[in-house]
Amino acid sequence: MPQDLSLDTVEELAHARVQDCYQCGKCSAGCPIVERMDNLPNQLLRLLQLGRIERAAASAAIWECVSCMTCTTRCPKAVDCAGLLDALRQLSIEHGFASPAQRRTILFQRAFLDNIRRNGRLAELELVRQFKMQGFLDDLSVPQLFKDALLGPQLLRRRKLHLRPRRVKDRKLVGRIFARCQANGEKP
Amino acid sequence: MARIGVFTCWCGENIARNVDVQSVAEQAAQLPGVRCSQTHKYMCSDPGQKLIRDTIAAERLDGVVIASCSPHMHLKTFRKAAEHADLNPYLVEMANVREQCSWVHSQRSRATAKAVDLIRVAVAKVRHNRALEPIQVPVTRKVLVVGGGVAGIQAALDIADSGVPVVLVEREPSIGGKMAGLSETFPTLDCSQCILTPRMVEVAQHPNITLHTCSEVEQVEGYVGNFRVTIRKQARYIDVDKCTGCGQCWNACPSKKTPSEFDYGLGKRTAIYTPFPQAVPARPVIDRDACLRLTKGRCGICVKKCQADAIRFDDQDELVSEDIGAIIVATGYQLYEIGKPDGQGRVTGYGEYGYGRYPDVISSLQFERLVSASGPTGGEIRRPSDGAVPKTVVFISCVGSRDNAKGLSYCSKICCMVNAKHTMLYKHKVHDGQAHVFYMDIRAGGKNYDEFVRRAIEQDGAHYHRGRVSKITQEDGRLIVRGVDTLAGEPLTIAADLVVLAAAMRPATGVEDLAQKVNVGYDEFGFLCESHPKLRPVETNAAGVFVCGACHGPKDIPESVTQASAAAAKVLLMFSRDRLYREPEIAHVQESACAGCFACRRSCPYHAIDPAEIRDRQGQLVRRVARVNPGLCMGCGTCVALCVSKSVDLEGFSEEQVYAMVESLR
Amino acid sequence: MNTAASDPANGEFEPKIVAYVCNWCTYLGADLAGTNRLEYPANVRIIRLPCTGRIDFNLIVKAFEIGADAVLVSGCHPGDCHYTSGNYHARRRWMLFRELLATLGIETERVHFTWISAAEGKKFQQLISEITSTTRDLGPYHAYREICETCEV
Amino acid sequence: MLQPLRETCRRLLDDGTVQVVIGYGQAMRAVEPYPVFITDPNDVGQLVWNEQCRTNLVKYLLRQEIRALGKPAIVVKGCDERALVVLEQESQIERSEIVVIGVACDGMAEARCEVCDAHQPRFADHTIGHATNKEQSAERRYAHLAEFQERPIADRMDYWKAELERCVKCYACRQSCPLCYCQRCIVEKNRPAVLDTSPTLKGNFAWHIVRAFHLAGRCVGCDQCSRVCPEGIDLRLLNQSMARASEASFGHRSGTDPQAELVLGNFSKQDQEQFIR
């Protein structure tokens, strides 16, 4: 079940209060990739203030955010703008607003966590296999890092890969931690 | 008290329509302690009052209850009437059988019953009333004004002109305050110094004003009308009486590198100096941290140059005591520290704006000095780094203000007007220059204010962008300002030659200390609290202490001056009588029972309770108890409710009275 | 009982309500109700005190002791106190005292706390009407009277 | 524990740091320990320490006859110590004029000890022994009260009627309370008599309401009043309801923080007021 497209959901996910924002635009002024955004960060906040969650969650801008936290750091009202965009991305995926290309970020993050759940630490090569199993090739553009580098001979030549990384001894414990954290209804 | 008269009023038909006045009077006559019960058509009329006076005399009444309208309407009237009949006015109470009975209850039988109850309550109270005398406090007709900025000057002159002596205390070497450093003032663009300096001179020459510069309030004792104030006069190292202010000394002083406070560091001054040419008093002062003689024991050129023999290197701080009747606090403001190094490599405040890092990022008060004809550039706008005339200037609003994350949530109120003024002054001096303003809202409420801002935009071509600036960096000698125009919905980067930050107004340093000395409350930012925001805007909760100017909240010059005159008027009103009369319905402590927990003291809104020491005959301290200062108590009774041993009581609403009132309803 | 505990006309239960109000806001609010001729039930007996800060918790107990069926305590809105902070002190006191009453099994729905300003004549009228009617529904406060009656024996 | 306790006391008396030590003495195990006031270093052998030392001795600091003995040292448990903090906040003692000897306590086999979070004294000048302070949730600490408050209101009223019916107005609750220090107790005040002081149900209600509320935001939960009540009235319930409300509404636990503002006599503009219309 996707979560409600309501302001409450967004604020709860982000632990932030949208009405605190007074639209000064400092988030937009400092954003390193603002030129690529269809809606400026302050405009996204404004949409949320107006209750137009769907328009905000369907905005392409949320997928441009690099989570550098400049906006949050400089916000005069201490609104966690970056956190709100995080929440919007999550809702966007759940409600199917995101294009396959945009879904990559979150799908990658899920694969990443799944990998950790099973291994305790990141197993890079396995992560790649996992992508494929999760239908990652839907959009036929395998993530860049893997395309041009990770799998490339260069990394291997530079011995920048452990083919068999040391694994965690008590891997079951990690599984239990995940289970307990996910039991409380938060999205896995 | 057993000889109480009850006087029930018909109020024409107003009471009589719904209340059976005759029946009420008859029932009242039966109440314990009631001697007689009378009615009258209009009790507040002359014949009504005469009836009361005559009955008091004839029946030798020792208590009176008037059952008529609200005590807020006529309690004073009837108390005065009783006084004329030689009955202590505090032995008169009222039963409100009109507003709270006949006017709101139409069922005659129930309204009548209630009226009797209300009289019953009033009789119960009056039986336990005590004769009270108004508290008289003598008044010393002399005023202390703290702070010699425009507000302090205005207040001091208003009071002194009315013939009352004033002691004006100023921390800096000269009066004049922030206004003395301004170039021109909004919305008229008249020269700040031209209108202020004559007032400063007036202060210096006024026979009723004693001026202490380089001075601060050290201690305040006493209470309204009777303060004793100790003032610390810092060593000036100049014999002010001998000095002629000729200037030989500062022209010769070899220590020339101290940043000028008056120019906010944009210029330099000598160790012996006057802060600015029109300073009042027009006498120099020696900076003890910069003077070569005082720091290293050598030099002394000024002594050689001084023909008046006025240099005093052995000068010491001096304490001066003054008896004062009222205090006006006018300590003004300082600018928010835009970027303050925290000593661990970090900057608190606005690190992102590079203030202190890039010389061409300056504060609005620094810009005032750059435009001022008496400033370090002689009024030519030249930027600090290389002296070039800036062709693009960015002004940023709300630096510190309305920024919860940096600690100040309030609007500083004047910056919108300051920015508009600055863009105009800039354009008038640099015709081919372009001014940009980043703002969040334009707040220009005031006579001719909004028109002024529109002129800056429409006639002088300032570009206004609605948005905050996120970061300022420096590339190739220019300042790269990254902002946004939220109205256009576009990020905006401007390469500027000079950036001016309109920093927030904060109360001057040390105001909290002073506030504690005079028992005035202050808010989380240090602004002093007025007694009531609408009705007592210049009074404080400390009787006899008044506030005006920016120490009370951000304000501009006209407002500060208005408030200063208001404070002066309040003081003169207070001084219009030889003695102060205060309502005697105040708290008092039964010291033998007081356990000294001081819950009363904690809660008293007027700081009217002090610890007093009980000593035995040998002078040994037995214990400490609470004691009410009758000059300060306003009679709210919060202390009574808090006192667990009920050792404090409130005249007029004593425990005995209140319980008797409740009991009468049994 | 010489106060309006019951109306002899119809024998219906008439609650006795004691109101402790501050002199500067609620008392003036009640006056305003009168000036505007806003009718309300005649069951309330106002006792005027300078400030809610003066209203001792014991007065509430006292009111029940003399047979009140409900008690009203009312003063200036926060920030409007004539003495700047008496009502803030009162607010804390009441908050704790309500808790004590609840623990003792005293019916806190018979103790009403309100802020009524000098401009709120209408609010005063509505409040008194409401309290009178809810107290009427609750019936006489027998429980506390029993406590008091055992003492008189 | 006992040895170092006695040694500390001897040293304090020996070097004249204090003139009297207020501690526990006991004649035999079968009787409760009682307070002893030791002025001679050679008498420190009278001091005892065991799991029967339930009494909070702080009360004795305030007694005139004991004050007359000179500068005192007092033996306290972590829980007793909270009363010292309150007394200092209320200007009743000068902390520098008292030497506090804290004794680590593993519990005195009372119900309150099971939810105690002050086994180890925190503000003492000398601490004997070591115990660990474990945090206790408010739910646990006020479980007894919460259970009582589950009852319907009429039941509660009936309960108190039955309990207070028995009160004989002996005022042992007051006499034993370390925070009852008034020069003249309110029940002794006449003109006007604030309270009905008769030992009737009405008078008893009046007294216990006043007693509990005068401890609002102050009571440190030493339970001395319940312990000494000859009728076994559970006064804890009233004290706890005030303590819990102070904690829940104002974040105040009396006697745990010497810097904290007392609940009554202070206020915050942000205080809640849902119950006010």
Next chain:
Amino acid sequence: MEIGYYPGCALHGSSNDYEMSVRACLAALGVRLRELDDWICCGATAAHSLNHKLAVALPARNLGLAERDGMEELLAPCPMCSMQLMKARRLLFANDALQQEISAIVELDVRGTTQVCNLIQIFQQVGYERIQQAATQQLGEFRPACYYGCLLTRPPGVVQFDDCEHPQSMESLLSELGAAPVEWNYKTECCGAGMTMANEATVLELGHRILSNAAAHGANCLVVACPMCHVNLDMKQAAINQRYSAEHDMVVYYLSDLVGLALGLAPAALGIPRHFVVRK
């Protein structure tokens, strides 16, 4: 001096050159690293974005291990790890209820008592002066642009390290060692780390800006203290050049590389030959 050590997944994965460098450099300074026994991943942004509790629990487990083993301090050279650990620590330290809940989840008592620090803080503890005394080589030929990126100084409330707008800690260290760091404007601008996977165009653009500004201010190399920054600026440099027809030839060092060189260590011992852009 011994210190707890949390390498994190990146240093045990494709950024093992960083680990080599850190280990070699600190060994030369006499700092013994005691690797946290059986550490697990800190959860990185993934946990943060998807499950807030997990975002506390994963680092908390590691903090618990460190506390169990009596470590007073824990070095996490990857700023992502150190920020996540610091954040969890801060939350736990202030909240008893959370402490209890998380302790139950991770099956270990966690109180948040172990201090977490980044690589620069370790150098500060050793003391810049001591490092300078131990140095055998002058770094005079280096004119580095020190690049802090996002997580070393942000969020300032969490990491409380250096100035979040104008950090200076790397510059002061390298100046001590004879290098001539340049003042430039992109020290704390983002390299797009979080986007490496999803949005290459952004990463390339941000990288291009950073490299250009460094060059414009006269830098001849970049210094980083983050594995992700290294990937985006070093490994991606060729792609950046291709996209923007640029000719960046900016060697990207880890901070420990330059300190190591100053201490006289061989480039190979520091893993420098494993970088993509190498000094000619």
